Amino acid sequence: MEKERISQHASVLAVHERILADGMDNIWARYESQGLGAPDKRCPFCMGGVRCDLCSNGPCRADAAKDKKGVCGITADGMAMRMMLLRNVMGASTYHYHTEQTIKTLRATAEGTTPFSIAEPEKLRRFAGRLGLALPPSMAQCASDLCDFAEEDFNRKADEPSRIVAALAPQERQDLWRRQDIFPGGIYGEMLRATSSCLTNVDGNYVSLALKAMRLGVAMAYQSQIVNEFCQDILFGIPRPHPMRVDLGVLDPDYVNVVPNGHEPFLGFAMVQLARRPEWQDRAKAAGAKGLRIIASIETGQEMIQRWPMDEVFHGFTGNWLMQEAVLASGCVDLFACDMNCCMPIDPLYAERYRFRLIPVSDLVSFEEVSERINYEPSKAAQQAAELLNMAVENFSGRRAAIEPVRNLPVREAVVGFSTESILDALGGTLDPLIEALKKGAIRGLAGLVSCTTLRDTGQDVHTVRVAKELIKRDILVLSMGCGNAAMQLAGLCSPEAKEFAGAGLKGLCEALGTPPVLSYGTCTDTGRIADLIAAVSSALGGVAVPDLPLAAVAPEYMEQKATIDAVFALAFGLYTYVNPVPTVTGAPRLVKLLTEDCPSVTGGILNVETDAVRAVEAIAAHIEAKRKALGI
Numbered sequence: 001m002e003k004e005r006i007s008q009h010a011s012v013l014a015v016h017e018r019i020l021a022d023g024m025d026n027i028w029a030r031y032e033s034q035g036l037g038a039p040d041k042r043c044p045f046c047m048g049g050v051r052c053d054l055c056s057n058g059p060c061r062a063d064a065a066k067d068k069k070g071v072c073g074i075t076a077d078g079m080a081m082r083m084m085l086l087r088n089v090m091g092a093s094t095y096h097y098h099t100e101q102t103i104k105t106l107r108a109t110a111e112g113t114t115p116f117s118i119a120e121p122e123k124l125r126r127f128a129g130r131l132g133l134a135l136p137p138s139m140a141q142c143a144s145d146l147c148d149f150a151e152e153d154f155n156r157k158a159d160e161p162s163r164i165v166a167a168l169a170p171q172e173r174q175d176l177w178r179r180q181d182i183f184p185g186g187i188y189g190e191m192l193r194a195t196s197s198c199l200t201n202v203d204g205n206y207v208s209l210a211l212k213a214m215r216l217g218v219a220m221a222y223q224s225q226i227v228n229e230f231c232q233d234i235l236f237g238i239p240r241p242h243p244m245r246v247d248l249g250v251l252d253p254d255y256v257n258v259v260p261n262g263h264e265p266f267l268g269f270a271m272v273q274l275a276r277r278p279e280w281q282d283r284a285k286a287a288g289a290k291g292l293r294i295i296a297s298i299e300t301g302q303e304m305i306q307r308w309p310m311d312e313v314f315h316g317f318t319g320n321w322l323m324q325e326a327v328l329a330s331g332c333v334d335l336f337a338c339d340m341n342c343c344m345p346i347d348p349l350y351a352e353r354y355r356f357r358l359i360p361v362s363d364l365v366s367f368e369e370v371s372e373r374i375n376y377e378p379s380k381a382a383q384q385a386a387e388l389l390n391m392a393v394e395n396f397s398g399r400r401a402a403i404e405p406v407r408n409l410p411v412r413e414a415v416v417g418f419s420t421e422s423i424l425d426a427l428g429g430t431l432d433p434l435i436e437a438l439k440k441g442a443i444r445g446l447a448g449l450v451s452c453t454t455l456r457d458t459g460q461d462v463h464t465v466r467v468a469k470e471l472i473k474r475d476i477l478v479l480s481m482g483c484g485n486a487a488m489q490l491a492g493l494c495s496p497e498a499k500e501f502a503g504a505g506l507k508g509l510c511e512a513l514g515t516p517p518v519l520s521y522g523t524c525t526d527t528g529r530i531a532d533l534i535a536a537v538s539s540a541l542g543g544v545a546v547p548d549l550p551l552a553a554v555a556p557e558y559m560e561q562k563a564t565i566d567a568v569f570a571l572a573f574g575l576y577t578y579v580n581p582v583p584t585v586t587g588a589p590r591l592v593k594l595l596t597e598d599c600p601s602v603t604g605g606i607l608n609v610e611t612d613a614v615r616a617v618e619a620i621a622a623h624i625e626a627k628r629k630a631l632g633i
Contacts, residue, residue, distance in 0.1 A: 001028055001039065001459075008461035009319070009490050011248035011409045015326035018406055025349060026325055031455045040457055048587020049080035055200040064589050077206035080588035082198050085213045088568055089194050091561035092220040094341060095525060096154070096187050097364065098264055099228040101376070103147050105266055106231050108378035110143035115270050115382040118143060119237045123421075127230050131167045143234070150227050156186030158193040165222045170535045172545050173573065177218060180602060182211055182572060184219035191216065206591045214603065217569030225528025232303065236269055239306035239419040239522065241426070241515070246489045248323070249411025250316030251332035253400065256284045256292045258392045259318070259327065260361075262339035263523070265303035267361050267376055268294065270385035271337075272304070272314045280389060281313075287396045292389065297327060298342050302485055302523040306417050316411070319490055320483035322453045322460040328354055331405035335392035339376065340364040341562075355399040357391045414489035415496065418479070418519040420533045426513055431540040433513075438550065439633045442505035444475045445550035445624035446537075448530045448575075449518075450566055451484025452559030456581040457611055461487035463580060467556040468493055470617035472517040475503035476552075476624065479533075482524035484557065493518040527566045531573055541631075547574035547604025550627040552620045555579045556613070571595070571605030576623045578616055582609045 006016055006028055019026045032039045045051040045061045052070055053059040062068055062076035069075055074082070109116045118124060121139050128135060128146050136142055153164045162184050166174065177183040184190050194216050197203040203212075233239070251257055258275070260268030272294045274280055284292035293315040296304045301317045308314055318327050321342040327333065328350040336347065340362040348367045351358040360366060360373040361384070374384050427433045437443045449468060453460050464487040471478050472493070480488045488494050493501070499510040502517040510517055522529060534551060538544050553570040555563060558579055570577040585591050595607045606623070610616035 001032055003459075004462055005039070005455070005459045007323070007459050008465050008487065009247065009323070011490075012323045012326045012460060014409060015248065015329050015406055019325060019329050022329070022353065024325070024329065024353060025346060027322065028455065045587065047584055048076075049083055049584035050076045050587035052079050052083065054198070062587065064587060072201055072204070074204040075206070077588040077591040078204040078209065080585045081206040081209040081213075081591050082204070084564060084583075084585065085194055085209050086198050087561040088213050088216055088565040089191055091563070091565035092187065092191055092216055092224065094562055095220055095224040095228070097340060098525065099224045101264055101266065102228050102231045103150055105378040106143055106235055107147040109235060110140040110147070112140075113379040115273055115385075116235050118234060120234050123230065123238060124234045127234070131164065146231075150223075154187050154223055156189055158185040158189035160185045160189070162186060162219060162223060164227065165218060168222050168226060168532065169218075170538055170546060172543075176603060177572070180211065182215040182218060184215045187219045187223045190219045206588065207594065210591070210594060213565070213568045214572035217565050217572050220565055221528040221531055221569045221573070225525050226532060228525050229522070229529050232265070233419075236265070237307045238421045239417040240422045241415055241417045242309045243413045244305045244310050244416045245316030245411055246319070246414045246486070247411050248318055248326065248330060248409040250295055250318060251327070251330050251409070252290070252293070253332040253405030253407065254290045256287065256289045256334050256392050256396045257295050257332050258293070258335045258337065258389065259295050259297050259333050260300050260304070260337045260339070261297040261324070262343055262362070262365075263299040263303070263341040263525070264339040264362065264376070265300050266378070266381060267337060267339070267385055267388065268296065268300050268304050269308070270381040271389060272308065274382070274385050274389055275313045283393050284396070287393050288400065289396050292393065298324070299483065299523045300339060306419070306520070306522050317486070317489070320453050320461070320486035322455070322483075325350060328356065329406075330409070331403040334395040334399055335359060335388060337361045337388055338365045355395070355402050357395050359388060359391065361388070412490070412492060412495065414494040414520060415516055416489065416494065416520040418521050420529065420536065423519070423533070426515065431536060435537070435540050437509050441633070442475070442509050443477045444505070444621065444628065445477075445552070447471050447476050447478050447552045447554045447620065449478050449480040449484050449488070449554045449556070450524065450527050450530070451482050451487070451555045451557050452524070452563050453483045453487060454557045454559040454581065461491065461557070463613060464556040465491045465493070466613035467554060467617060468518060469501055470613055471554070471620070472498070472502040472506055474617065474621045475505040476621065477506060477509075478518040479521040479530060480518050481522050481526045481530065483559075485520055485522065488518045489520060494520045524562055524566065527569065534573075544631065545574070545604070547600070548627060548630060550624040550631070552576040552578060552623060554620065567607075571599055571607060572603050574604035576606045576608065576620065578608045578610070578620055580609065580611060580616065582611065
């Protein structure tokens with residue numbers, strides 16, 4: 001594969017050469033081998049979403065043009081939407097697993113059994129107040145009451161309306177969702193309802209299945225994502241802007257390097273707290289290292305770097321999931337702690353070759369031929385963090401003697417830590433300056449870049465960076481989340497100097513506020529947080545309905561099941577939603593029409609797919625300009 005099909009980032013290209021020289025199995029070779037004569041060419045039925053193997057009569061293939069149905073009689077449209085809904089259930093359940101771990105951690109912290117504390121008591125009280133809870137004077141009691149309320153709401157039946165959604169969602173969205181029967185109950189009830197609907201011979205109606213997906217998406221965004229991120233803020237701090245070292249150059253082989261990886265930051269934060277103590281630095285030095293460092297990675301890393309500033313111990317951030325093999329093949333890692341999501345099944349092969357300890361720290365994660373594990377328990381977090389650090393220190397001398405590391409890899413600084421609160425702080429405590437910039441046209445609109453990273457059609461992050469540059473060139477302010485956020489950070493777009501890529505209006509705003517044109521806003525779980533920000537913008541503009549705002553959701557390189565439910569929620573929320581690569585529904589023409597043409601009359605949302613970055617952004621900009629004109633701004 002050509003360099004541009006490998007990665008956007010020079011650091012990954014450099015380590016890729018090492019991976020090839022070492023003869024290692026790698027993601028790029030595996031991707032290429034899946035193609036039918038070309039890397040991106042796959043089975044046409046699978047690419048069209050019209051293949052099903054849910055029952056023993058299959059696998060079945062459907063062909064809408066020939067009116068060819070599955071054995072049960074399901075149409076191509078029903079087959080494609082049913083598979084999409086099942087992917088959405090997986091995405092929702094994984095998001096909610098993280099949320100449950102956060103609630104457990106907050107409850108245990110309130111009980112005084114974790115190494116953590118209530119870092120943001122005011123946010124705790126503010127969030128509890130928004131949910132309609134009484135506010136006892138004790139922070140511990142307030143946190144406990146919040147956990148009780150959340151868990152009760154999670155467990156409502158599907159026909160029992162969610163109190164969390166009722167408390168947090170814009171009223172005009174709630175009214176629409178009720179009219180369309182997509183106002184959800186509890187997240188568990190919605191997952192039960194959605195999964196049961198996908199059984200053979202239950203629901204084969206693509207419209208019904210699409211509405212159930214939207215209903216599940218609304219439940220997930222408010223009950224899973226917003227509750228998760230707000231409670232993590234309460235525990236570990238509200239994200240506020242600060243510089244952070246990023247890219248593979250943060251890995252120095254002469255240090256003990258511990259890399260927490262995945263989506264949950266709990267043990268990562270616990271290890272940073274311990275590693276900052278002099279006795280742990282002394283242990284590392286006694287083993288022959290210059291010191292002990294915690295290096296953040298993937299979405300666990302984003303959760304950490306958005307909230308805590310860097311220092312010589314919490315040293316920096318590597319990047320997103322597609323560079324995982326490059327991180328491991330650098331020869332600099334001593335311990336790779338794998339929590340739920342985005343730890344690759346190939347990792348044991350790399351652990352053996354590059355001499356690091358591979359330790360699952362979630363009961364969800366398992367590798368072939370890896371028996372060691374430490375399943376995270378909030379009340380044991382300090383003890384578990386110490387066990388992990390000990391393993392890393394013990395590993396150092398063997399790794400350093402056996403493995404020649406890759407040195408002098410790129411490193412840069414990005415500004416991270418933007419949140420609704422920190423954006424308000426930067427604007428003087430009110431959205432008025434942002435609203436004025438929108439009204440005067442200094443910025444034409446806002447884009448929430450909520451993206452993964454994938455090898456489909458382009459190399460890692462290549463398309464994402466192209467799309468972001470085209471957006472800011474057109475004076476569209478970008479808020480970046482997910483693995484796509486790492487793409488922005490490593491490409492320099494989250495640095496103040498990136499204002500030179502922006503149009504004159506956005507550049508002027510960046511100069512006035514001292515901010516980059518791409519605001520590093522968090523992880524994939526922050527989709528709900530940005531919905532809350534959009535609600536605030538709607539209110540500040542006088543109650544403008546969400547579909548009428550000059551906004552877009554942008555996923556230039558979505559990859560997995562969590563991303564698909566994010567997109568479905570964006571459509572239910574009423575947003576113009578751009579996704580790439582083309583989703584696997586093209587074999588379902590009526591479903592394609594529902595999603596791309598009919599959805600505006602259902603929720604106000606619009607789905608657009610386009611593989612060319614310039615044409616994609618031209619369409620986004622045209623949508624934004626149409627909304628500005630309708631609003632008279």
